[in-house]
Amino acid sequence: MYRIGELSALYDIKADTLRFYEKHGLLSPSSRSDSGYRLYNQADSERLKFILRAKAVGFSLNDIADLLSIEVDKSNRACADVKGLVDTKLEQVEAKLAELQHFATSLKSLSNTCCGGPDSAEHCSILEALESSDKHIIAKKEHHHFANLGHKD
Amino acid sequence: MYRIGELSALYDIKADTLRFYEKHGLLSPSSRSDSGYRLYNQADSERLKFILRAKAVGFSLNDIADLLSIEVDKSNRACADVKGLVDTKLEQVEAKLAELQHFATSLKSLSNTCCGGPDSAEHCSILEALESSDKHIIAKKEHHHFANLGHKD
DNA sequence: ATAAACCTTGGAGTTTAATCCAAGGTCAAG
């Protein structure tokens, strides 16, 4: 059992944030002490881990509440409802995954292209790297190099 | 060349959002018309695409500005600086990727476990799926099924 | 040449997600 200060320290967040999540229905302590202190158990801690992970990959607290609602009232929901909700979120997750893989590829190619030395980074740009990785995916036959890009007005 | 309304329609955002990004140094139109209307070219559009993608995977506008600064002053930066920045962001992207893959796995397993029918979803929970996928990764030798989980006081 | 649909600016308002504050109760150590 953790008290609010212990759990918040564990995940490097503020106690206030836990109270905030509670107020907004994301995470309630499974019990209270005689004097009213919040007491969080291991399951609560897991739930918090989930919330923080989901937040880190760009889901809003509302999105997360949707997902967690499966947990909360699972015995009141039909499997079909759950499946629908899950499949919708899965699509979102997979879209994000695709985006991130795209980013990772571009960043890696940028990191490799870049000499890493003290010279001017004239040919180092995320956008250039993204563009060339787009090219790579969309039309890998064309293979020219853009030197004079991004020079506006 | 797009006017603000055209570009915003293209990406399904508000014109105000584009003005906001401009004010905060994320995206400026490459030119203006005689009467002062903003005119965005293809490169501007690509840059916007990048911003929106990065946002969608959980980067803040500040993070994104950092990344884009590589583009803006690349001739004033040493390759070593660029490489440092890129490698830092790459680490963040890869951490997010790992999280998302974890989510995707859990959601898939949940979707598969779930009968999808009109019955009560007693055994369908994200947290249960996450937990069992944790189990799967951490100790895949143990292979039992958790029926009585998530039953908190 | 005038309405409708678009654009300009500056500034105010909203939403989301915390974070802080004040007044007071709790608990372990000395």
Added chain:
DNA sequence: CTTGACCTTGGATTAAACTCCAAGGTTTAT
């Protein structure tokens, strides 16, 4: 039995990221 670290509540404040508004200029279509 009091001191200090911790907890309670409700309400105010902050920061980020928009989103809206008002007053006026511009374009295009009739």
